[in-house]
Amino acid sequence: MRITRVFSALSVTLLTLGLAAGPAAADSSPSASPSGDDSAPTQAGTSFRTAAEVEQGQTATASGSTGDYFYWSFPADAEQRPTVKATVKLQETHGAQTWQIDVYDGLRRRQACQYGAQTRAAGPGASSVELTCVLRTVRAWSETWANDPLPGTYYIRLTAVGVTTADLGLPVSAEVRADSKDMGGAAAVDGSLAEPLVPGIAVTSQKDDDGDKDSSDSAVLSAIEPEDGWSSGWWSDRWVWTAVGGVLAALAGIGGYALTRGSGRPSRVPPGA
Amino acid sequence: MIRTQRLAAGVCALLAALAAGIAFPAPASADETTANAPKVDLVLDVSGSMRARDIDGQSRMAAAKQAFNEVLDATPEEVRLGIRTLGANYPGDDRKTGCKDTAQLYPVGPLDRTDAKTAVATLSPTGWTPIGPALLKAAGDLDGGEGSKRIVLITDGEDTCAPLDPCEVAREIAAKGIGLTIDTLGLVPSTKLSRQLSCIAEATGGTYTSVEHTAELTDRVNQLVDRAADPVVTPVATQGADACAKAPTLKSGLYTDREEFGQQRWYRVDVLPGQELRASVSVAADRAVNPDYGTLLRAVTAHGREIVRGEAAGNGRTDVISTGLRYPKAERDDDGDKPAAETVCLQVTNSFSAASSVKSTPGMPLELTIDVVDGPSNASDVASFGLGRGWWLLGALVLAGFVAGLLWGWLSRWRIAVWRTN
Numbered sequence: 302m303r304i305t306r307v308f309s310a311l312s313v314t315l316l317t318l319g320l321a322a323g324p325a326a327a328d329s330s331p332s333a334s335p336s337g338d339d340s341a342p343t344q345a346g347t348s349f350r351t352a353a354e355v356e357q358g359q360t361a362t363a364s365g366s367t368g369d370y371f372y373w374s375f376p377a378d379a380e381q382r383p384t385v386k387a388t389v390k391l392q393e394t395h396g397a398q399t400w401q402i403d404v405y406d407g408l409r410r411r412q413a414c415q416y417g418a419q420t421r422a423a424g425p426g427a428s429s430v431e432l433t434c435v436l437r438t439v440r441a442w443s444e445t446w447a448n449d450p451l452p453g454t455y456y457i458r459l460t461a462v463g464v465t466t467a468d469l470g471l472p473v474s475a476e477v478r479a480d481s482k483d484m485g486g487a488a489a490v491d492g493s494l495a496e497p498l499v500p501g502i503a504v505t506s507q508k509d510d511d512g513d514k515d516s517s518d519s520a521v522l523s524a525i526e527p528e529d530g531w532s533s534g535w536w537s538d539r540w541v542w543t544a545v546g547g548v549l550a551a552l553a554g555i556g557g558y559a560l561t562r563g564s565g566r567p568s569r570v571p572p573g574a
Numbered sequence: 575m576i577r578t579q580r581l582a583a584g585v586c587a588l589l590a591a592l593a594a595g596i597a598f599p600a601p602a603s604a605d606e607t608t609a610n611a612p613k614v615d616l617v618l619d620v621s622g623s624m625r626a627r628d629i630d631g632q633s634r635m636a637a638a639k640q641a642f643n644e645v646l647d648a649t650p651e652e653v654r655l656g657i658r659t660l661g662a663n664y665p666g667d668d669r670k671t672g673c674k675d676t677a678q679l680y681p682v683g684p685l686d687r688t689d690a691k692t693a694v695a696t697l698s699p700t701g702w703t704p705i706g707p708a709l710l711k712a713a714g715d716l717d718g719g720e721g722s723k724r725i726v727l728i729t730d731g732e733d734t735c736a737p738l739d740p741c742e743v744a745r746e747i748a749a750k751g752i753g754l755t756i757d758t759l760g761l762v763p764s765t766k767l768s769r770q771l772s773c774i775a776e777a778t779g780g781t782y783t784s785v786e787h788t789a790e791l792t793d794r795v796n797q798l799v800d801r802a803a804d805p806v807v808t809p810v811a812t813q814g815a816d817a818c819a820k821a822p823t824l825k826s827g828l829y830t831d832r833e834e835f836g837q838q839r840w841y842r843v844d845v846l847p848g849q850e851l852r853a854s855v856s857v858a859a860d861r862a863v864n865p866d867y868g869t870l871l872r873a874v875t876a877h878g879r880e881i882v883r884g885e886a887a888g889n890g891r892t893d894v895i896s897t898g899l900r901y902p903k904a905e906r907d908d909d910g911d912k913p914a915a916e917t918v919c920l921q922v923t924n925s926f927s928a929a930s931s932v933k934s935t936p937g938m939p940l941e942l943t944i945d946v947v948d949g950p951s952n953a954s955d956v957a958s959f960g961l962g963r964g965w966w967l968l969g970a971l972v973l974a975g976f977v978a979g980l981l982w983g984w985l986s987r988w989r990i991a992v993w994r995t996n
Contacts, residue, residue, distance in 0.1 A: 347755075350806055350809075363782075365781065366781060366783040368782060369781045400579060407854075408884070408900065409856055411886060411896075418594050442950060442952070443883055443909060445900050445902060448884075451588035465761075466768050467768065469768045470782045472790065489959050490958060491959060492953030493956060495949060495950055497950035500854065501828065501945065503947050504827055535958075539962065542962060542967060543963070545968070546967050550971040553971075553972040553973070553976035557976040557978065559983070561668065
């Protein structure tokens, strides 16, 4: 009877734990707010230096010419898995073209796409091309020699990689959007960077320290930051799992101990002892 | 950790800014804003062919004038705008004279919209199309100042003044001046014009647009002028050496240099123990290159041992190939008599190649970003703080707890039994 009580207690705790772990699973829906904000850029940059800064969840638009290199940048924090989506709207008449998005990290290293159509061909007369790139999960820390994605600025480059001379210069418009999936504690690694991988951050923070008044006016390479700041990196749901595990172990220990005691007085104790 | 640091830095900055504000009430000087003002030179083709009436039923010249009027109205206050013409004055047949025909219609400076519009109104299609000489002169117009510089070339025909290739002229200009971009707009959809104008644009990191309607022309020129007004970090020119010993020592910042095919460039950065070096490099393909290329960035010690490298390769059409690396230098435990800062040599090489007809000088533009920041706090475990996660962890803990409870229970029963029997 005791055993069943212990087990029912255990199962209740597990259930509670499941509920506690629930929000982590619910987070897996795109964390971004719906588009339509006014602050989204309507122009793209033409190089890493001039890349237009986009928040996650914003839809940035740009118009330009076929053959232009469109650059945007967005922030990605630890435990996020960013997805970049781009739509290129082409003119009615054009030849066959191939479009491509490339994503680069704050060190301008090209980041691999896990899946998604990164390169796509548009036949003659196609009205639009849709491209997707799902990046690897951003980690808080990685070894120097790895090129794992780290928190910081990410650059998107959109361009026609295959285009005939006759099509060069024709007007196109593009839409790009970066969202991310929250991977939760499963991606929580130890260690952290002192500063996120934002280009020019050494210069920016130096100016901040010097109290340079011009720092707000003067251009910086990348002034990007997530809406709620960079995560401090110490919190993850691993704390909950480990704490709950400790409590359960204690309960199981009590259960195991109780099991050996039996009920009431030990049978071998002589009466009147 | 990052957040608290930022907060602290922000508070410090705020206090310092307040203090500075009290000490120097008027720090902004007019000279500084003039020196940093973005400059744009609009170069307009006024050759005889601009008479053709094929843009929205009006002549190309009329379309350009209309677009210019609207652009002049919309030009941001801080932009220093100038207008240069080509082929506006010499109607004759002498090629030599015709190819020198470029004039400054409105000087680069603070914009008087009425004056500029009046000047544009006087233009009528006349002569040759000396694009190369006009670009050279336009670059001269934009000389001086620290702000971004942009030439917007509007033309309806390719250069008629060979052998001076405007594409090479553009490359020479880009090699001379820092941050000068040439954007081109073609008024005729012709393959030959497209090829030449996109070549000029790519040589300087600019864009090429083929225009068929007046509205498109206005929008595009407006967009380009606005783009010039956007504040951008101006890179510092440096010159890498062919060996580490002779290389320039760089601090955190953005640098630019030139690198020829197969050339090596060396730079040096001093990194203190407990600091992290972040370097990224991009080599721009500003000319027709073969479709397979790459770049390599190596961090090497002064003695030639490689620490870490970043490499990138690609194929197909590209504007730039880039890579980067991180090198956190470990904290030192002992205070030996070694020099405090380590000199890290950065070697940049590229594997671009081109057909033999393509000129290899000046070298391709190279952009180098150096950031020396505090070092990371290294991981002592794979998981965050070595914490666990998942059902296996719970199962293992429960099992261990249960077994421990059982053992403890048996042990205490056995002890009681032993005590009782004694």
